[in-house]
Amino acid sequence: MGKKVSKSSITIILLLLIVQIITLLFFNQVTVSNVSNYLFLQLLFFISILLFSIIIIINDIDMFSSIILVTILNFLIFYITPLVDIITNNYLFFGIDIREGTKKATLLFFGGYIIYLLFFHFFSKKIRTMQYPAFSLILNKGSKKIVIFNFFMWIISFSVSLYNLLSSSKINESLGIVVVENSQTAANGIFSMLGYGLVVPWMYMMVLSKSKGLKIVVTSCTFLLYFLNAYRFIIVIMIIAYASFSFIKKGKRPTLIQILGILISTAILMSVIGYVRSFLRSGNTIDMSLFSFGEIIYTLQGNFGIYKSFYVMVTKMPEAVNFTHGLQTLYTFILFIPRFIWPSKPDTPLRTLIYPLLGDYALQAGTAWPNIGEYYSELGLYGVIIGYIFFSFLSFSIDKILIRKKTLNSKILGVILYGTIFQLTIRGYTPSNFWLVAVFLFFIFINYLYQQKFIRKEDLPCVISV
Numbered sequence: 001m002g003k004k005v006s007k008s009s010i011t012i013i014l015l016l017l018i019v020q021i022i023t024l025l026f027f028n029q030v031t032v033s034n035v036s037n038y039l040f041l042q043l044l045f046f047i048s049i050l051l052f053s054i055i056i057i058i059n060d061i062d063m064f065s066s067i068i069l070v071t072i073l074n075f076l077i078f079y080i081t082p083l084v085d086i087i088t089n090n091y092l093f094f095g096i097d098i099r100e101g102t103k104k105a106t107l108l109f110f111g112g113y114i115i116y117l118l119f120f121h122f123f124s125k126k127i128r129t130m131q132y133p134a135f136s137l138i139l140n141k142g143s144k145k146i147v148i149f150n151f152f153m154w155i156i157s158f159s160v161s162l163y164n165l166l167s168s169s170k171i172n173e174s175l176g177i178v179v180v181e182n183s184q185t186a187a188n189g190i191f192s193m194l195g196y197g198l199v200v201p202w203m204y205m206m207v208l209s210k211s212k213g214l215k216i217v218v219t220s221c222t223f224l225l226y227f228l229n230a231y232r233f234i235i236v237i238m239i240i241a242y243a244s245f246s247f248i249k250k251g252k253r254p255t256l257i258q259i260l261g262i263l264i265s266t267a268i269l270m271s272v273i274g275y276v277r278s279f280l281r282s283g284n285t286i287d288m289s290l291f292s293f294g295e296i297i298y299t300l301q302g303n304f305g306i307y308k309s310f311y312v313m314v315t316k317m318p319e320a321v322n323f324t325h326g327l328q329t330l331y332t333f334i335l336f337i338p339r340f341i342w343p344s345k346p347d348t349p350l351r352t353l354i355y356p357l358l359g360d361y362a363l364q365a366g367t368a369w370p371n372i373g374e375y376y377s378e379l380g381l382y383g384v385i386i387g388y389i390f391f392s393f394l395s396f397s398i399d400k401i402l403i404r405k406k407t408l409n410s411k412i413l414g415v416i417l418y419g420t421i422f423q424l425t426i427r428g429y430t431p432s433n434f435w436l437v438a439v440f441l442f443f444i445f446i447n448y449l450y451q452q453k454f455i456r457k458e459d460l461p462c463v464i465s466v
Helices: 003-024 032-058 066-087 099-124 142-166 169-175 189-208 212-229 232-250 256-282 293-304 307-316 349-358 360-364 371-379 381-404 408-426 430-454
Strands: 135-138 462-465
Touching (some): 003 032, 032 066, 032 099, 066 307, 066 381, 099 307, 099 371, 135 232, 142 189, 142 212, 142 430, 189 232, 189 408, 212 232, 212 256, 232 256, 232 408, 256 293, 307 371, 371 408, 381 408, 408 430
């Protein structure tokens, strides 16, 4: 194991242990009624850290491996945030006491996580190394053509997304814009998914263009569009994708200070977007003077406190609400059909779950659950097992792309999918997540076809491992 990689692995393990020690220091603030759940979480947290440490050391896992990101996100959701909530006596979710589901929900996650680790370990044995190689990018004659092509793709996607944004009456009221109401807006909403794809041409231009002006313009416009659409997860994907590409290319890994800086900056950014979103949804004029530190805490709780919906789920399913038996997954093939083609298109099965589980207010608030929530709601324990096996394979496949593939298209695809792990982990809804990934793949594939047809092989940008 290389010295740099060893330090990265040790840093991650130590950070997790330090976080657990900090939560242990507040044991005296835990009420008697919560001690059992608190100790149960601490025990499984420690065992999980131990198993995780063994896997990444045995397999010489790179710091940018998907398993690292998945582990950190899951530990935040199922161990760290619940422990903080126990310490602060925060156990209500839409008026529901969630403590009853603590042990069952955590045990389901723990079992699923072990399956994830074991299968990732099994898949990792199929390749020689799990280290991401550094590489040089040679900008040949065809690079400029690829930049121009992606700029036009970006223009088209940006225009469609901007139209969908401005077609929203609430958005216009917030921005002070007056437009004629378009009755087809809701029917055309599916095309807003094309806006997800902006990340791909943006990434090509950031990597290949020599023009700082172009990079500044497309980055600013892309960010602003996602900001106004309140697509926090896409901005996170952008940040992760570009940062990981830059570090991997140079053969470097972020220091602890850099990691903390990125996390703090991203948390503030996500909080601002969430704060603005409330104005956009209500149609009120945006007022940033009321933004405070409390908004940052609220955003973090909103994203990592989604374990609560899963706690409620496991206490009520299948007794009060039956499993969906694959209906949510099947809805993937219905979601993409526009309502102007199918006016009577059925609503998502997700709504039939949220209302009886959490109530009408939670339904209107757009409540979600992490990926395990969808696995469990589909097939119960069997769904958790199948879901984590598939997620393990997906994680390994992303690593494999970044380790073995030596083309620019593959590198860009790999880092974008790596960033997408964030959304796939904290939001369990296959219909939306599937089309998010599909749009990314579509834009990459269009790039591949263009390069094959209009650029000679020797003129393509060249990726050379170093």
